[in-house]
Amino acid sequence: MFLTLLLACDKDVQDSAPTLPPVDVVDMASYLARCEQVLGPMPQIDCQSGTEIAVTVTDEQGTRAVTHSSDLEGGARCDKPSVAGCGWGSRLGVVENDQGTSWIFTCRNYDDDPAFDQLNLIATDPESGQTCFLSTKHRDNDFGAGDAPPRPGSPEDLAWFPDRSYWYTLEDLGRASCLVCHDNDAVLRNPWIEQPGLLPIGAPLGPYEIVAQQALLELNPSDWAYPQDIAHPDAAACTQCHRLGAGRSCDLALRASGQNRGLRTSAMSSYPQSHWMPHLNASQTLQDYPTEDDWKQVFGLAAETLADCCSEAPSEDCFSD
Ligand code: HEC
Numbered sequence: 001m002f003l004t005l006l007l008a009c010d011k012d013v014q015d016s017a018p019t020l021p022p023v024d025v026v027d028m029a030s031y032l033a034r035c036e037q038v039l040g041p042m043p044q045i046d047c048q049s050g051t052e053i054a055v056t057v058t059d060e061q062g063t064r065a066v067t068h069s070s071d072l073e074g075g076a077r078c079d080k081p082s083v084a085g086c087g088w089g090s091r092l093g094v095v096e097n098d099q100g101t102s103w104i105f106t107c108r109n110y111d112d113d114p115a116f117d118q119l120n121l122i123a124t125d126p127e128s129g130q131t132c133f134l135s136t137k138h139r140d141n142d143f144g145a146g147d148a149p150p151r152p153g154s155p156e157d158l159a160w161f162p163d164r165s166y167w168y169t170l171e172d173l174g175r176a177s178c179l180v181c182h183d184n185d186a187v188l189r190n191p192w193i194e195q196p197g198l199l200p201i202g203a204p205l206g207p208y209e210i211v212a213q214q215a216l217l218e219l220n221p222s223d224w225a226y227p228q229d230i231a232h233p234d235a236a237a238c239t240q241c242h243r244l245g246a247g248r249s250c251d252l253a254l255r256a257s258g259q260n261r262g263l264r265t266s267a268m269s270s271y272p273q274s275h276w277m278p279h280l281n282a283s284q285t286l287q288d289y290p291t292e293d294d295w296k297q298v299f300g301l302a303a304e305t306l307a308d309c310c311s312e313a314p315s316e317d318c319f320s321d
C-alpha cells in the first residue's frame with residue numbers, strides 16, 4: 001500500500017514537471033533518447049534472463065518438445081508456430097522500468113545453432129499507449145554470443161561489427177516497419193508467445209501511439225502509417241474487446257477464427273486449437289464452446305465478415321469514413 005502511494009506520488013511529480021521539447025529524431029541515438037524521454041530509461045537487456053518459449057510436436061506417440069530441426073522432418077509441424085515458424089530455443093523477457101513501461105524482448109533462434117539470431121524489443125506504456133520498437137538484423141548469427149547488448153545508437157553499437165551496427169539503424173527501422181503487423185496495439189499475441197504467461201495485459205481498446213512516428217513516416221510513408229481499423233458492425237463480436245487493424249495482423253485474425261490454418265500444423269488445424277479467440281487457451285474454448293458449431297453460433301458472422309474485410313477487395317462497410 002505504502003509503495004503504491006509512493007509510486008502514485010512519483011507519477012504526479014512527473015506529470016506536473018515542465019515538458020521538455022521533444023528530442024529531434026535523426027538517427028538511432030536520438031530515437032532512443034526520444035523513447036526514453038517518453039517512456040523512461042531503457043533497462044539492460046539480457047537474453048539469458050528470458051524464458052524459453054516451448055515448441056512442441058504432436059504425433060501418434062504423443063506430444064514432445066522440438067529440440068532439433070530433425071524433429072520436424074517428414075511433414076511434422078509444430079503445434080503452435082510463431083510468426084517465424086517452428087524454430088526452437090527462442091526466449092521472451094519483460095522488464096518494467098520505474099515509469100511503468102514494459103520493455104518486452106524476444107531473443108529468437110531460427111536454426112539448430114543455439115546462438116540467438118535476432119533480438120526484437122517493444123517498449124510500451126500501457127496507459128498512454130506510447131510505443132517504441134527496436135531490433136537487430138534478421139538471422140544475425142554473430143548475435144547472442146553472451147555479450148551484453150550495447151545501447152542502441154551508441155558509438156559501441158555503431159562499431160560492433162566491421163561493416164555495421166549491432167542494432168538496426170534508424171533507416172533500417174524505417175524500412176522494416178513493425179507497425180505493419182503490430183497494428184491493433186503494441187503487443188501481438190498468439191498461442192506460441194502466450195505460453196510463458198509473461199506478456200503484460202495491456203488496454204487493447206486504449207490509445208496506441210508510435211513514438212517519433214513522424215521521423216519513421218518520413219523514411220517510409222506507407223508502412224509507418226496506421227492501417228484502418230475494421231469497423232464493420234457484423235465484426236463486433238470480435239472487435240468489442242479490441243481493435244482489429246486491416247494490416248498484416250488480419251492474417252492472425254483469420255487464423256484466430258479458424259479460417260487460415262496457414263501452416264498445416266498438427267494440432268492447430270483442428271478444433272478447438274484452430275479457434276484461439278476469444279480464448280488463447282484451448283481448454284477454456286472447449287468449456288465455453290464445446291463444439292465448433294457452438295463457437296460459430298457466437299462468432300460465425302464476425303469470422304465471415306473478417307474474411308471479407310481482410311481480403312484484397314473488402315466491402316465498403318468494413319471501414320467507417
Ligand atoms: C510479419 C509480421 C510482423 C512484423 C513485420 C513484426 N512483428 Fe513482431 N510479432 C509478430 C507476431 C505474430 C508476434 C507474436 C509472437 C510470434 O509469433 O512471434 C510478434 C511478437 C513480437 C514481440 C514479442 C511481444 C509481442 O508483441 O508478442 C516483439 C518484442 C516483437 N514482435 C518486436 C517486433 C519489432 C521490433 C518489429 C519491427 C522491427 C516487429 N516485431 C515486426 C509479427 C510481426
Ligand code: HEC
Pocket residue numbers: 184185187188189190202203204237238239240241242249252253254256257277278299302303306
Ligand atoms: C472477450 C474478449 C475478446 C473477444 C470476444 C475476442 N478477443 Fe481477440 N483478443 C482478446 C485479448 C485480451 C487479446 C490480447 C490483446 C493484447 O495483447 O493487447 C486478443 C488478441 C487477439 C489477436 C492477436 C493480435 C493482438 O493484437 O494481440 C487476434 C488476431 C485476435 N484477438 C482476434 C480475434 C478474433 C478474430 C475474434 C473473434 C472471433 C476475437 N479476437 C475475439 C480478447 C478478445
